[in-house]
Amino acid sequence: MPEIKAVFFDLDGTLLDRNASLVKFINDQYERYIKELYLVDKQHFMNRFIELDCRGYVWKDRVYSQLLQEMNITELTWEQLLEDYLINFKNACMPFRNVQKVLETLSQMGIILGLISNGKRKFQRENLNALGIASYFDTILISDEVGLRKPDPLIFQMGLDNLSVSAEESIFVGDHPENDIKAAREAGMLGIWKHDDYWMDAEADFTINDLYEIAAIVQSLKGAEINERF
Numbered sequence: 001m002p003e004i005k006a007v008f009f010d011l012d013g014t015l016l017d018r019n020a021s022l023v024k025f026i027n028d029q030y031e032r033y034i035k036e037l038y039l040v041d042k043q044h045f046m047n048r049f050i051e052l053d054c055r056g057y058v059w060k061d062r063v064y065s066q067l068l069q070e071m072n073i074t075e076l077t078w079e080q081l082l083e084d085y086l087i088n089f090k091n092a093c094m095p096f097r098n099v100q101k102v103l104e105t106l107s108q109m110g111i112i113l114g115l116i117s118n119g120k121r122k123f124q125r126e127n128l129n130a131l132g133i134a135s136y137f138d139t140i141l142i143s144d145e146v147g148l149r150k151p152d153p154l155i156f157q158m159g160l161d162n163l164s165v166s167a168e169e170s171i172f173v174g175d176h177p178e179n180d181i182k183a184a185r186e187a188g189m190l191g192i193w194k195h196d197d198y199w200m201d202a203e204a205d206f207t208i209n210d211l212y213e214i215a216a217i218v219q220s221l222k223g224a225e226i227n228e229r230f
Contacts, residue, residue, distance in 0.1 A: 002168040004221050007106055007214065008159055008184075009137075010150075010174035011117035012056055014194050015211075016127060017094045022050060025092035029084055036075035045071070055198065056119075060085050086123060093130040096194075098212040103136040105215045109222075114139040114159045116172075118179070121145040139163055150176075151183030160187075173214060177202035192217065 012018045026046045030037055037045065048070065052063040064078035064085075106113060115137045117124050121144040128134045139162035141148075141155055148155035160167055167188030174180025174194065181191040181202045192214060193204035206217050 002166065004111070004171060004190075004218055005169040006112045006114060006160075006163050006165045007171045007173065007218065008114040008116055008156075008189070010172075010176070010180050011115060011124060011128060012119070013175035013196060014173060014180075015095060015099050015115075015133065016131060017096045018056060021089070021092050021094045022053065024094065025085070025089050026050070028088065028092060029081070032084065032088075033076060033081075037073065040071050040073065089123070090126040090130040093127050095131050095133075096211055098210055099131065100133060102211045102214050103133055105212075106218065107136060109215070109218065111218060112163050112165070113137050114141070114163055116141045116150065116155055116159050118143040118149050150179040151186075153183065153187045156184055156187040156189065160189075171214075171218070173208075173211075175199075177204075 009015055023046065026049050027042070030042050030045055045067070049063060049067060052058060052066050053060075060082050061078055064081040067073070068076065068078055103113060113136050115128070119142055121142050124142045125134075125140075128140070134140070139159055141159055141162075143149040143155065146155065146158060148158065150156075156167075156172070160170060171190045171192055172180060172184030173192040174184070175196045177193065177199050181193050181204045185191045185203070185205070190206070191204045192206045192208060193202040194211065195207055195209050208214060208217075
């Protein structure tokens with residue numbers, strides 16, 4: 001087995017705890033617009049937003065349009081709320097446990113790091129900067145920026161080319177069974193699935209619950225490589 005040289009990460013749901021971040025953001029947004037929303041129950045506003053958001057797969061212009069219509073909110077426009085989302089979501093960004101610890105450990109092990117994320121360029125980069133981890137990555141590919149989206153194999157190949165590594169020398173860590181894990185494995189990479197209760201299962205090489213487990217997996221693979229040589 002070739003030596004593992006690189007680990008690539010997804011962002012939302014993998015490094016960024018999007019569910020927790022979204023709850024914090026919606027709560028804060030409601031409070032910012034309390035004068036216009038006071039007749040709407042906060043919990044109902046939050047719950048319905050999360051439902052319409054569909055884990056980030058529905059863009060917020062549609063979410064806010066539907067939300068305002070359903071709740072008969074006339075004091076605000078969807079454009080106002082969308083602008084607030086774009087400006088302030090970064091202030092609600094929360095990482096999963098051990099994000100910085102695992103990135104630091106992998107870097108100390110000599111592993112080069114990459115990030116491949118679907119999403120809007122400015123929005124995702126601001127969220128990544130808010131987590132304070134952008135400097136760990138030697139390449140950052142965001143779909144809106146490069147004109148490719150996971151699960152397109154070309155975006156994975158672009159990441160590999162940017163780091164001058166082969167697929168066999170690389171691992172991809174993500175939470176989506178299809179867009180992350182299946183796509184990365186079809187591109188020839190090892191796939192580590194960060195378990196998410198929303199999905200039933202994923203056909204991954206490894207499954208983790210905590211990001212720091214990645215360090216042990218990489219170390220075990222390095223140990224296997226040493227054993228193969230000797």
